[in-house]
Amino acid sequence: MVRYLIRRLLLAAPVVVGILLITFLIKAAVPTDAVTAMYQGQMSEKDAAQAITALRAKFHLDLPWHQQLLIYGRDLLHGELGESIRLRRPVVDEIGYRYVNTILLTGAALLIALVVGVTTGVVAAARRNTWLDITATTVGLFGISMPAFFFGLLLILVFSVWLRLLPVVPHGPIAILLPALSLGLIEAAPISRVTRTSMIDVLRRDYIRAARARGVGEVALILRHGLPNALLVVLTVVGLQIGNLLGGAFIVETIFSWHGIGELAVNAIKWRDFTLTQAIILISALSYLLINLAVDVLYAWLDPRVEIET
Amino acid sequence: MSQIANDAEEPLGASGWSRLVSRFFENRSAAAGGAILALLIVCAAGATLIAPHDPLAINPVMRLRPPGLQHWFGTDEVGRDLFSRIVYGSRYFLLICLVAASISATAGTLLGLIAGAGSALADGIVMRLMDVMLAFPYILLVLVVVAILGPSLWTGMIAVGVAGIPGYARVVRSAVFSVRHEDYVESARVLGASGAQIMFGTVLPNVLSPLIIYLSFATPLAALLASALSFAGLGAQPPAPEWGAMLVNSRTYLFSAWWAVAAPGTALFVSIFGLNLLGNGLRDVLDPRS
Numbered sequence: 182m183v184r185y186l187i188r189r190l191l192l193a194a195p196v197v198v199g200i201l202l203i204t205f206l207i208k209a210a211v212p213t214d215a216v217t218a219m220y221q222g223q224m225s226e227k228d229a230a231q232a233i234t235a236l237r238a239k240f241h242l243d244l245p246w247h248q249q250l251l252i253y254g255r256d257l258l259h260g261e262l263g264e265s266i267r268l269r270r271p272v273v274d275e276i277g278y279r280y281v282n283t284i285l286l287t288g289a290a291l292l293i294a295l296v297v298g299v300t301t302g303v304v305a306a307a308r309r310n311t312w313l314d315i316t317a318t319t320v321g322l323f324g325i326s327m328p329a330f331f332f333g334l335l336l337i338l339v340f341s342v343w344l345r346l347l348p349v350v351p352h353g354p355i356a357i358l359l360p361a362l363s364l365g366l367i368e369a370a371p372i373s374r375v376t377r378t379s380m381i382d383v384l385r386r387d388y389i390r391a392a393r394a395r396g397v398g399e400v401a402l403i404l405r406h407g408l409p410n411a412l413l414v415v416l417t418v419v420g421l422q423i424g425n426l427l428g429g430a431f432i433v434e435t436i437f438s439w440h441g442i443g444e445l446a447v448n449a450i451k452w453r454d455f456t457l458t459q460a461i462i463l464i465s466a467l468s469y470l471l472i473n474l475a476v477d478v479l480y481a482w483l484d485p486r487v488e489i490e491t
Numbered sequence: 492m493s494q495i496a497n498d499a500e501e502p503l504g505a506s507g508w509s510r511l512v513s514r515f516f517e518n519r520s521a522a523a524g525g526a527i528l529a530l531l532i533v534c535a536a537g538a539t540l541i542a543p544h545d546p547l548a549i550n551p552v553m554r555l556r557p558p559g560l561q562h563w564f565g566t567d568e569v570g571r572d573l574f575s576r577i578v579y580g581s582r583y584f585l586l587i588c589l590v591a592a593s594i595s596a597t598a599g600t601l602l603g604l605i606a607g608a609g610s611a612l613a614d615g616i617v618m619r620l621m622d623v624m625l626a627f628p629y630i631l632l633v634l635v636v637v638a639i640l641g642p643s644l645w646t647g648m649i650a651v652g653v654a655g656i657p658g659y660a661r662v663v664r665s666a667v668f669s670v671r672h673e674d675y676v677e678s679a680r681v682l683g684a685s686g687a688q689i690m691f692g693t694v695l696p697n698v699l700s701p702l703i704i705y706l707s708f709a710t711p712l713a714a715l716l717a718s719a720l721s722f723a724g725l726g727a728q729p730p731a732p733e734w735g736a737m738l739v740n741s742r743t744y745l746f747s748a749w750w751a752v753a754a755p756g757t758a759l760f761v762s763i764f765g766l767n768l769l770g771n772g773l774r775d776v777l778d779p780r781s
Contacts, residue, residue, distance in 0.1 A: 199623030207638045322771070326764035328715055328735075330722045331756035334742055342746050349746070428630030432719045436742070447723045450638045458638045466627050 185481050189474055196470060204463045205253050208455045240266070240456070262463075263456040267449075272460040276442060280464065283441035286364070286434070287426045289357050293365025294372055294422065299415065301369070302376025306411075307403055309381060317373060324370025329429045333363035333436045350438070360437040364429050368422055372415065379414035383407050413484055420476040424469050514776050521772020527765025534581040542575035546732045555748040565750040567741055573754045576732035580755065583733040584714065584762055587648050591713040594652025596706055599659020604690050606660065607667025618664070621657040629654060633716055637725050644733070647726030651717045655709055662705045666698035673697075700777045707770030711763045718759055734759045 237243045240263075241252050256263065262272045305317040336359045340347045347355065383389065384407055392406050431443030438444070442461050449457035515521050534541060544562075550570035558565040564573035606617040624632060636650035670676060671694065679693045720726035721735030729736050734755040741751035 195619065196623055196626045199619075200626055203623065203627075203635060207635060322767055323764065326711065326715075326760055326767050328718055328722075328756070328759055328763070330719060330735075330738065331752075331759060334738070334745060334752050334756065338745060338749055338752070342749070424628030425630075428628040431630055431634065432723055435723055446634060447725065450634065450642060450725060453641070455638070462627075462631060462635055462638070465631055469628055469631075470626055 182482065186478055189477060193470060193474060197467070200463065200466045200470070201254065201257065204459050204466070205250055207459045207462065208249070208253070236266075257463075262460040265449075265454055265457045267452045267454040267457065272457050275445065275457070276460060276464065279440055279442045279445055282439060283427070283430055283434070283443060286357060286360055286430050286439055286441055287423065289361035290364035290368065290426050290430075291419075291423060293361055294368040294426070295419075297366060298369035298372025299376050299412070302373040302415075303380055303403065303408060303411075305373070305377045306380035306384065307399075314377075317377070321370040321373050324367050327367055329363055329367050330432050330436055332367060333360065333433050336363050337436075356437075356439070360430075360433050360439050363436075364426055364433050368426055368429070371418070372422060375418050376411060376415050380407060380411040382414075383411045386410075413480070416476065416480055416483070420473040423472050423476075427465060427469060511776060515772065518772040518775055520768045521776065524765045524767070524769030524772055527761065528769060531581045531585060531762055531765070534578050535585050538579050538582060542572075542578040544572035544575040546571065546576045546579040547730055548572075555744060555751065557748070558750050564754040565748065567737070567751045568744055568748070571730075573751065576737060577734070577754055577758045579732040580734045580737065580758060581762075583644075583727060583731065584718075584759075587651070587717040588710050588714050588766070590648040591652040591655065591717060592706060592710045594649065595655030595659050595709065595713070596702070598653075599656045600663050600695075600702065602656065602660040603663025604667060604695065607664040608671055608686075608690050608694055614664075617660065621660050624654070624657045629712075630716060630719070633720065634725075637720065642720075642725040642728075644721075644727040644731065647717055647720040651713045651720070654716075655713055658709055659702070659705060662701055663698055666701045667694055670694060670697045704770075704774050704777055707766070707773045711766035711770065714763055714766065 234243075241249050244252070262276075264270060265272045265275060268275060301317045301321075305314040308314055337349075340359065341349045347359065351358070380403075384403075389402065389406055392402055397406065430439075430441060431446055433439070434441045434444040435447055442465065446458065446461040446465075449461060515525075548571060550566070553562070553566050553570040554568055556562055556566045556570075562572050562574065564577060567573055567576070602617050602621070606614040627635065632654040633650045636653050637646055640646035640649065675697075676689060676693055679689050684692065717726055718733070718735030721728075721733050722738050724739060727733035727736045729739055737755040738752060741748070741755070745752055
């Protein structure tokens with residue numbers, strides 16, 4: 182197990198370097214030079230020129246790119262993410278609480294996606310080729326075709342405007358309900374699909390037939406003997422699903438004014454605030470990497486064959 | 492590999508293609524998806540004839556009117572006719588699909604061929620690069636490219652296209668791996684075909700079927716993402732009648748004018764649903780195992 186973990190960590194190292202290089206590109210390739218864009222038309226030309234020179238020096242935009250890269254790497258090693266150009270304060274201050282909010286939203290959405298996806302997948306597999314199965318498959322196709330932001334607006338329309346079940350701008354714990362539903366229900370579609378396929382495959386196995394021959398009831402057969410084995414396959418796609426949820430959060434947060442890093446990232450890109458954009462993308466990519474690592478290790482722990490094969 | 496490759500004794504002449512085509516039309520999912528796509532193409536090509544109003548014409552007197560005889564889908568917050576805007580929006584939708592899919596499919600196929608049929612070194616370099624791109628969740632990768640190029644309709648399309656490259660590269664590479672030691676590739680080599688001839692003349696036609704299947708799944712996803720970009724204000728910009736961008740302003744009026752949100756949202760959903768149906772049908776036709 183420890184050897185497997187070390188191997189995986191070593192494999193992740195070059196990817197981390199790649200992530201750093203790509204996020205660095207965000208700064209190096211800013212075409213209009215964020216600093217210039219910011220001061221356009223805001224003060225007299227002479228003052229502006231001075232301010233721009235000072236700011237360019239501050240963000241090292243006046244240095245050749247390879248020196249900028251070295252400085253970027255050095256700062257990151259010191260845990261220094263820089264100062265937001267627009268907000269004029271360390272990006273860490275702004276990202277901190279928003280990161281927690283995005284994790285909360287992604288976690289709640291994942292819970293919904295797993296519960297709904299696995300349940301419908303199991304039911305569809307157990308009642309294969311019945312109207313239940315066909316309905317689940319069709320709804321699933323709806324799910325993968327539905328833009329999360331439109332679905333979110335529909336939920337607001339139905340629950341807040343027509344049914345008046347929720348306040349338009351909810352406060353407190355209930356505020357997470359609609360954004361988590363609009364992300365989670367859509368992501369339930371692919372999970373349901375994988376669960377169904379994997380469950381059908383498992384139900385064909387010899388040990389299921391043996392259990393059935395022993396007189397195990399149909400429900401126990403599916404839940405106790407089938408499901409744990411089917412879930413193993415589902416776990417392999419969970420990492421990918423979390424990536425989708427994290428990405429989807431970037432759009433959904435805007436609709437529901439959920440103050441997460443996604444909402445901030447969209448604004449940072451519009452502001453051309455490259456330090457902020459860089460930091461958010463870096464943190465999200467590293468989180469995604471860690472999640473995938475955790476899922477892989479969990480998988481190897483649950484299914485020892487993986488460890489032996491690699 | 493595919494139906495085409497399996498039927499070795501039955502060369503894929505005119506009859507083979509017509510068999511594929513007839514199987515395609517017998518498939519209900521494919522036919523329904525094809526019908527939706529055809530409707531989109533008709534709308535895009537004949538927008539000037541079909542749309543009763545100018546999609547950009549502002550009419551403050553007629554703002555936020557509900558759907559009715561004069562304005563089938565109602566009007567938006569500045570009195571523009573929603574039906575006309577939806578019809579014109581099909582042009583953006585198809586353009587986005589075409590541009591994004593062309594970028595990812597062309598670059599991805601080339602990289603996949605190089606990785607699959609080239610030297611081990613080339614394979615290593617290409618695939619490590621793809622691994623790094625895949626270390627980002629799809630939307631995040633799109634945002635990286637948008638952040639570098641700056642937000643606009645074109646950079647949005649390019650970003651979605653670039654972010655799709657690694658997926659295609661992987662699919663093509665593994666398909667090339669599965670055919671590159673087949674007899675017909677070996678015999679082409681023995682007959683003295685050059686590397687490029689083998690790559691494009693012999694290998695490429697035989698990896699087309701997994702490539703098309705992947706294309707049919709990746710394109711609706713790309714369209715979804717591009718519209719999400721526009722919705723976030725990072726792609727097509729208002730007042731362009733792009734469906735995602737149309738939702739940017741109308742969502743403020745969700746409480747008084749639901750139709751201004753429902754019309755572009757439904758158009759988007761139905762179009763992507765159509766592409767997915769088409770993809771499901773194509774997979775059934777091209778891949779007999781499923």
